[in-house]
Amino acid sequence: MKLKTNTYYTDAYDVGLRTFILTGLLLLMGIVTNAQDKPILKSYIDTTSIKIGEQIKFTVVVETDSTSTVHFPEGQTFSPLETVEAYETDTTKKKDRITLQKIYALTQFDSGYYKLPAQRIEIDGKGYFTDSTFVQVATIPVDTVNQKMYDIKPLISVEKSYDKIWLYVILGILFLLLVGGLVYWFFLRKKPLSEEEKVALLPPYDRALLELKRLENSKYLIQDEYKKYYSELTDIVRSYLEEEVNVYALESTTGQLIERLELLQEAGQLNLEAETIRQFERILKTADLVKFARSKPPTSSAEKDRKSIEEIVIKTKEAIPEPTEEELMEQEEYLAELARKKYKKKIIYISAAAGFAVLMVLGGLIAYKGPKLVWDTVTGNPSKNLLESEWVSSSYGYPPILLETPEVLVRQEVALAPEVKANIKELQAFMYNSEKSLLTIGATSTTLAKPEEPDFSQIVENLLLNFEKQGARNIITKQEEFTTKSGIKGIKVFGRGKFASGKNKELVNGEYTIILFGGKGFQQQVILAWKDGDPYAKEIIERIIETLEVKTDA
Incomplete structure (x- = not known):
């Protein structure tokens, strides 16, 4: 009986052991399977040292399941290096796995030691990051003995382009010639007299x-x-x-x-x-x-x-x-008066014809363009002039904010409070403000003292408090997600209110939009404000937002 009991326990132990081993194998297979399903991300560069203007080939290789969706970075995401070209993605498929290879050509035109930032690769909605590395950009040696050196030329002001003005000048001349020809033909031309008119004279x-x-x-x-x-x-x-x-x-x-x-x-x-x-x-x-x-x-x-x-x-x-001398004088005065009346009548006809031509042109423009556009063109609406001016595309601050604006934003000197200054390493602010059209465009790029994520809610609250300190009232706020064309995501805060304008701080109805970006150790913001009901200002803002791009590496 004792032997039988031992045999029973031995059999039970063997069964339990086999079950444990089987379960372990199944788990191990699951782990192996999951390991095989997990994407593999690799990145490398062909060189870590170049001369100014030379290019680096940065390669990203992703191995993942054939059903996965992969998004590679687009645009200028390699700052401080510049993207010269992003080549087509090379795809290789093996059974249920695919290998994607993306190559970027990068360069830099200033010497120094630069960090190539980690790039975010999105696979099935989840972000994976490449390794960051450093690249040395060396200067090109210059022969200072045989090559004569010159001072840097000073900045010169460049006038706005008037390439299209000749077209308007030609059209204006043709129109004036047409009106002049009509006036001459109908009023100034000496018409051939009929036989009855010759007899009457x-x-x-x-x-x-x-x-x-x-x-x-x-x-x-x-x-x-x-x-x-x-x-x-x-x-x-x-x-x-x-x-x-x-x-x-x-x-x-x-x-x-x-x-x-x-x-x-x-x-x-x-x-x-x-x-x-x-x-x-x-x-x-x-x-x-x-x-x-x-x-x-x-x-x-x-x-x-x-x-x-x-x-x-x-x-x-x-x-x-025979008429007396007095009668002849009276007759001469009479003829002179007739000539004056005839000349005055001719001037009236010419003025009426010119006025009619102007009215016809204005009527056509009003019918085609609308009365408001014609009136704004004649009176020189400041917002319309800004919209139709030659726009400027430029980069502001670091990390840079790329904007296309009707005028260049001017760097602002910002005085920071001591408690704020302790948290900020560097702040660069740029602004353009038009008092005539009540349009404000601002861009601020801030590097934080600590590598931490910015508190966007606190930033928005501070901006709105600043609006109120400047005299704004009845501010309405809405918020939504914002994405640039290159895929950089941010937060868009917008609304309307009454804003103080002019020296008398008179309250006018206005609208505003604040777009925020940021990451570890930095934050970027674009502030736009304009007069409510101004269609040209609205179009300016839409164009600025459409061209907005940011580089998110600090």
Whole structure:
């Protein structure tokens, strides 16, 4: 029995041992399997010493599961070294594993001893880091004996580019030529006179004789149109008398006209014989009978009446006394006044044409661009001028903040409180402020005294407190995640409020955006503020944010 008992315990022990070993093997297999599934990351450079401007090949090799998603760094993430080129990723597949190889060409144009920072490789959403290393950049030896040395040239101010201004000048000249041509053609050009206009410009005496000659050559008598014949005949002589003798003839009856001529004769203002007046009266009465009583005199009598009227015109011309010197002066003044009125009328026409052209252009621009844009262009809106100016792309501070702005940001001297200064190794601040458009652009890069992560919530709180100290009121704050085009993540704080503006600190409605980046031992921030309701400022801010990039190595 005792032996049997020992045998039982021995069998139980063997079973337990086998179970323990089997379990251990299974766990070990699991560990081995997990070890095989874990990504393998390697990195190396082809050299650790280069000359200024030469390139380093930095290679990253990732071995992982074929179903994994791998993201390599993009953009300028190797600061202080500069990325010259990122080559295409080389992929090799073996069973259920893939090997990815990414090569970067890096360089530096200043001599020194630089740290190539660790790069974050994202695999299935998890970050893995490459090893950091140091690179020496040596200067190129310069022959100072045979090569003459020169002083560094001073900075010179460069005027803004006006490459496109010639296009606007040409368009403006063409427009002015078009308007000038139209004004000349319709108002200033001496148009060829028609035959009627040439006759109208003749003196009354010459015009009357010419019209009587035309009446002689007309076909009124041949066509039995006596009424038209006598109507034109009397109109010719009446018009002549009204212009030359200054007597109301066109609107007068036969009796009234003869009476006025007799009065002028008696007053010595018209040296015309009584027989001539009687003959003229007879012809007028004959014309009245033809026009109103449908009388029809013989053709010979009609022709004789025309000749008589021609003689009456000639005698009347001879009977008019020569004008005195005073009358000639009055006539000269009258002609000068007519010339002034004609010139004034021409100026009015030209001004009206120019004004109409300007209105047409403005109307077209308003219809196409909108009234606000046209008004802002004419009045020179400061925000619009900034938006359409030549922008500047530059890097600010260290770690650098890359921005594209309408004007260069100016370095600011910042006085730090003693309790703050103990936590900050270096602070570099840059700012641009436009009082006309109420636009503010700021960039600050800070190196901390200790290699610790920045407290973004505290930074935002301090910035908002600073707004309030400067007179801001009713500040509304929102927050969201922000990512640059190169994949650098940060925090975006934005909102609106009332901000103090000008010397009188008058409160105006404004908007603001604060974008924060940071890592161990450093922090970066971009501050943007502008007037609420300014579409051009809004477009400026959107363009700045779109071009924003940062280098995150301190």
